[in-house]
Amino acid sequence: MNSQDSTLLRGRTGDSRRAERSAARRRSRLLGGGTAGNEQLTATVGVILLVLLAVIGVTILRIHQLISVHLFVGLLLIGPVALKLGSTGYRFTRYYTHDRAYRSAGPPLPLLRIIAPVVVLSTVVVFASGVALLLLGPSSRGQLLLIHKASFIVWVAFTAVHVLGHLPGMPEHLRAARRTRAAVTGADPGSGGRTIAVVGAFAGGLLLALVLLPQYGAWTAATAFLHHH
Numbered sequence: 133m134n135s136q137d138s139t140l141l142r143g144r145t146g147d148s149r150r151a152e153r154s155a156a157r158r159r160s161r162l163l164g165g166g167t168a169g170n171e172q173l174t175a176t177v178g179v180i181l182l183v184l185l186a187v188i189g190v191t192i193l194r195i196h197q198l199i200s201v202h203l204f205v206g207l208l209l210i211g212p213v214a215l216k217l218g219s220t221g222y223r224f225t226r227y228y229t230h231d232r233a234y235r236s237a238g239p240p241l242p243l244l245r246i247i248a249p250v251v252v253l254s255t256v257v258v259f260a261s262g263v264a265l266l267l268l269g270p271s272s273r274g275q276l277l278l279i280h281k282a283s284f285i286v287w288v289a290f291t292a293v294h295v296l297g298h299l300p301g302m303p304e305h306l307r308a309a310r311r312t313r314a315a316v317t318g319a320d321p322g323s324g325g326r327t328i329a330v331v332g333a334f335a336g337g338l339l340l341a342l343v344l345l346p347q348y349g350a351w352t353a354a355t356a357f358l359h360h361h
Contacts (some may be wrong), residue, residue, distance in 0.1 A: 167223075167237040169322035174219045176330055178295065180212050200348050204341045206262050211337030213255060215329055224248070244297045247290050254287035269350045 184205055191202035224245075226234040239245070261280040265272055 166233050166321070169326060170219055170223050173326045173329060174216065174223070176326070177212050177216045177219065177333070180330070180334070181209070181216060182295070184209050184212065199351055203266060203344075203348050203351065206259075207266075207341035207344060208334075208337040210259055210263075210340060211333035211335070212330075213259065214336075215333035217252060217255065220248075221252075241297050244294060247293060250286070251290045251294050254283050254290060257283040258287045266344060266347050266351070269347075 187205050188202065188209070191198040191205065195202060223234060224240070227237075227239060240248075258280060261276055261283060265276055265280055268276070
């Protein structure tokens with residue numbers, strides 16, 4: 133092999149290594165972060181949910197006047213709630229399948245582990261019953277509305293305990309999401325993937341709320357009638 137061939141081979145090897153490093157950086161930005169990234173994602177979604185749930189609380193106090201807002205925000209919540217269930221469920225799964233990093237990070241608080249099934253079940257019931265009520269119209273009031281109200285009360289109570297359990301560590305996780313920068317990649321590992329997940333969840337909920345806008349009319353008319361009388 134002459135010197136020209138050796139130079140060409142080294143150039144190709146260098147290009148291959150640079151391509152591998154570039155691919156590794158892209159994977160890190162999308163999928164990196166580990167347990168810290170999972171906690172940052174959960175904390176970020178938690179803040180979004182707190183804001184949206186506060187709006188839901190206001191609409192409940194004046195449900196006749198704010199029924200449209202209640203329906204819209206309720207549907208908008210579905211995306212972030214699904215992402216929250218996914219992030220916490222992923223942590224539970226990795227911990228109980230004995231992933232080394234998640235085992236080292238420690239288990240969730242005992243109380244949070246105990247109430248987790250109730251939080252998940254009540255979440256599914258309250259949103260499924262709410263969507264069913266929206267699609268079936270005011271004529272579906274009765275047992276389905278009772279299920280929606282009862283599951284909402286259970287969901288709010290247990291979710292409040294869940295949020296309070298995570299509240300002490302939330303500010304630190306949010307600060308970490310802003311300040312953490314990897315020395316090699318120059319970016320927070322997994323930051324791109326977390327941004328895509330949060331934006332996608334919010335966009336999915338927003339799209340659902342907009343698509344189902346025509347269904348609001350029946351409930352708006354019904355609550356206006358009841359309020360008038």
